Amino acid sequence: SSHFRQFCHRPRFKPSLVVPIVMASDKVLSMEEVAKHNTKEDCWVVLYGKAYDLTKFAKVHPGGAKLITDAAGMDATAIFDPIHPKDIMDKLLKPSLTMGVVDAASIKPEHVAKPPEAHKPKPKKKAVKADAAEEEIEEFKKPPLAAMLNSFDFESVAREVMEPQAWGYYSSGGDDEITLRDNHLAFQRITMRPRILVNVREIDMTTKILNVPATLPLYFTATALAKLAHQEGELAIVKAAKKAGVPYMLPTLSSYTLDEMLEARAPDQVVFSQLYVNPERSRTEEYVSKLEKAGVQALFVTVDAPQLGRREKDMRNKFTQQGSDVQGDDEDEGAVDRSQGATRAISSYIDPGLNWEDVPWLKKITSMKVLLKGVQCGEDAVEAFKAGLAGCVLSNHGGRQLDTCRPGIEVLPEVMEALKEAGATKENFAVFIDGGVRRGGDIFKAVALGAQACGVGRPVLYSLASYGQNGIVRMVHMLQDELQMVMRLAGTPNIPSITEKHVITTNLADHIVPLPVDNLTMKTYQGLEPAAKL
Numbered sequence: 020s021s022h023f024r025q026f027c028h029r030p031r032f033k034p035s036l037v038v039p040i041v042m043a044s045d046k047v048l049s050m051e052e053v054a055k056h057n058t059k060e061d062c063w064v065v066l067y068g069k070a071y072d073l074t075k076f077a078k079v080h081p082g083g084a085k086l087i088t089d090a091a092g093m094d095a096t097a098i099f100d101p102i103h104p105k106d107i108m109d110k111l112l113k114p115s116l117t118m119g120v121v122d123a124a125s126i127k128p129e130h131v132a133k134p135p136e137a138h139k140p141k142p143k144k145k146a147v148k149a150d151a152a153e154e155e156i157e158e159f160k161k162p163p164l165a166a167m168l169n170s171f172d173f174e175s176v177a178r179e180v181m182e183p184q185a186w187g188y189y190s191s192g193g194d195d196e197i198t199l200r201d202n203h204l205a206f207q208r209i210t211m212r213p214r215i216l217v218n219v220r221e222i223d224m225t226t227k228i229l230n231v232p233a234t235l236p237l238y239f240t241a242t243a244l245a246k247l248a249h250q251e252g253e254l255a256i257v258k259a260a261k262k263a264g265v266p267y268m269l270p271t272l273s274s275y276t277l278d279e280m281l282e283a284r285a286p287d288q289v290v291f292s293q294l295y296v297n298p299e300r301s302r303t304e305e306y307v308s309k310l311e312k313a314g315v316q317a318l319f320v321t322v323d324a325p326q327l328g329r330r331e332k333d334m335r336n337k338f339t340q341q342g343s344d345v346q347g348d349d350e351d352e353g354a355v356d357r358s359q360g361a362t363r364a365i366s367s368y369i370d371p372g373l374n375w376e377d378v379p380w381l382k383k384i385t386s387m388k389v390l391l392k393g394v395q396c397g398e399d400a401v402e403a404f405k406a407g408l409a410g411c412v413l414s415n416h417g418g419r420q421l422d423t424c425r426p427g428i429e430v431l432p433e434v435m436e437a438l439k440e441a442g443a444t445k446e447n448f449a450v451f452i453d454g455g456v457r458r459g460g461d462i463f464k465a466v467a468l469g470a471q472a473c474g475v476g477r478p479v480l481y482s483l484a485s486y487g488q489n490g491i492v493r494m495v496h497m498l499q500d501e502l503q504m505v506m507r508l509a510g511t512p513n514i515p516s517i518t519e520k521h522v523i524t525t526n527l528a529d530h531i532v533p534l535p536v537d538n539l540t541m542k543t544y545q546g547l548e549p550a551a552k553l
Contacts (some may be wrong), residue, residue, distance in 0.1 A: 209464045222507055228471060296369070332545070
């Protein structure tokens, strides 16, 4: 299924645009009629009671055409629902491709496409005993939540319990995954410089993130398709964010609709939102208007994804799961290069033409604070400040876009220095980082170097996949415990007391510094495999 062509909410259209949609949907079809359109060349699929012509769309489906064409002439709601929001097809397809409403009474069991069987964790091999001729096979047993001691523990459990395709999507990075791995390792190139004999009896980790109170300098950043981790998806993340006392940045590419995510909020809960700017600007304006009316406090515009990175674990997973017969078909027809399909697909809802000249328009369409997500150098941070924006996130999209670019934490000193020279202050321009934050000490180092807070993405998804909403809350509590200890041992009783004098960054930009092996990273990281070894 598609991991890229998601747009989480369909804004209310202007009256002039409603008519064709209603007219197209007015026609009532029998399932027998839909079932006639059951080939690659003529492919209708039923979703939530509506029939759509997906003949052309299948060719650019980032999850591969086969997932769609296998369901040609059938009701594919059961396959579609676990991942996508209900309104996505109306959002993505032209109204003329909505063929009509299907008479529910005409749908027979043989018309319903069945979802694949759930993934069972692979059996584990026990160590060979001296007197044993063969290795013993042991089924994976999920440890209790209380056994989780750090964020890597959640990742190791998630890898066992998640569907392979979902794991491949979440865990993959761009190209050789150099940046993916360096995002965390970069924190280890910063060393601590603690102060002693400071009164650290009471440690206060509370802070404000864009004037929103938070229990620590942490927020949940936007991540796509949370239903791949857990059936409750983004709804569980919204609720966990409230329990943990941190803000959540609602994703554009969600598994639930915007309405459903907003309804999951507690009455006084503040959320932010991430935004992909649509080539059809009126759609973006309507979406942003809806966010603002719902009380969303800040808009983080993603600026590092005019094209999707090549995420080979994800691509390999999709190919191997579809079987070797697909290769023959594709080669015979000279057909679709999947990565190009994804690129074409994403460009229908993410505008690769977005540029600095569009910033005044972004500021004009909303009174929310507008920040850029995906800044990777000092010059662009200064441009954002001069353009009157509220801040920026130093991010490389979780190592999923341009490989061998720098981690956000490495870019941070350059950005803070450039902003200082440009006259920016922490009060009038907020700087955040994300990518590789796995320890309380990582949060401390980011704050020391000038970040207002850190975003975490994969740890939220992995803890959700492993233990649901409670897993996310425990993950945050562990980071709190770690941060409290680091603050106490560093001689910093509160967040404002953490300064650049508490860390040494001499080796941060030097990528040849030898380090002790990080066993937790090495044992949870799944290496790439060439085709012959699969």
